[in-house]
Amino acid sequence: xxxxxxxxxxxxxxxxxxxxxxxxxxxxxxxxxxxxxxxxxxxxxxxxxxxxxxxxxxxxxxxxxxxxxxxxxxxxxxxxxxxxxxxxxxxxxxxxxxxxxxxxxxxxxxxxx
Amino acid sequence: xxxxxxxxxxxxxxxxxxxxxxxxxxxxxxxxxxxxxxxxxxxxxxxxxxxxxxxxxxxxxxxxxxxxxxxxxxxxxxxxxxxxxxxxxxxxxxxxxxxxxxxxxxxxxxxx
Numbered sequence: 001x002x003x004x005x006x007x008x009x010x011x012x013x014x015x016x017x018x019x020x021x022x023x024x025x026x027x028x029x030x031x032x033x034x035x036x037x038x039x040x041x042x043x044x045x046x047x048x049x050x051x052x053x054x055x056x057x058x059x060x061x062x063x064x065x066x067x068x069x070x071x072x073x074x075x076x077x078x079x080x081x082x083x084x085x086x087x088x089x090x091x092x093x094x095x096x097x098x099x100x101x102x103x104x105x106x107x108x109x110x111x112x113x
Numbered sequence: 114x115x116x117x118x119x120x121x122x123x124x125x126x127x128x129x130x131x132x133x134x135x136x137x138x139x140x141x142x143x144x145x146x147x148x149x150x151x152x153x154x155x156x157x158x159x160x161x162x163x164x165x166x167x168x169x170x171x172x173x174x175x176x177x178x179x180x181x182x183x184x185x186x187x188x189x190x191x192x193x194x195x196x197x198x199x200x201x202x203x204x205x206x207x208x209x210x211x212x213x214x215x216x217x218x219x220x221x222x223x224x225x
Contacts, residue, residue, distance in 0.1 A: 031211055048211065091156070102211075
């Protein structure tokens with residue numbers, strides 16, 4: 001069964017460093033998302049991406065964040081200068097077309113020290 | 114803003130019992146989805162609802178999309194130990210990029 005895959009599963013980084021989280025969405029999907037879940041809390045929307053551009057972003061997704069789809073298969077989230085409060089699980093999700101089910105990856109646990 | 118209020122926050126039940134949880138909002142949603150999350154893993158889709166009033170089953174799971182498009186419930190019948198986890202409702206707001214707004218989750222514990 002097709003699935004969304006994310007790498008790495010766990011990333012530890014020093015405060016102020018840049019990190020890139022990687023995702024391979026399901027191959028025929030068109031809509032891509034990043035979500036964040038701080039430990040013990042609910043899943044929060046960060047950004048949606050369609051047709052090679054950001055279609056919507058939340059207030060969490062400030063200038064320190066960026067997304068790219070550098071080739072036909074990868075979808076990345078970059079945090080330019082990490083802060084302690086960026087520590088969370090980051091989930092990538094993809095969807096075939098609007099108004100259908102979103103499938104999530106297993107997540108990357110980001111720990112900023 | 115768009116928020117989903119999910120209840121109960123947690124449930125501790127005996128194996129074999131039925132479970133019910135629900136989500137409400139003051140906003141209208143296009144689609145309601147129910148996910149289950151195990152510790153350290155991503156949300157796994159259980160049921161998707163598209164039409165107001167729609168009632169959908171998936172094995173022992175049943176979910177309904179409220180007629181006003183502002184609420185949904187999920188029922189689990191005859192619970193088993195592997196039902197343990199956190200259940201999230203998620204709604205797709207109208208006029209959005211099909212993003213999902215998540216509820217705060219219901220933690221389910223099942224006593225064998």
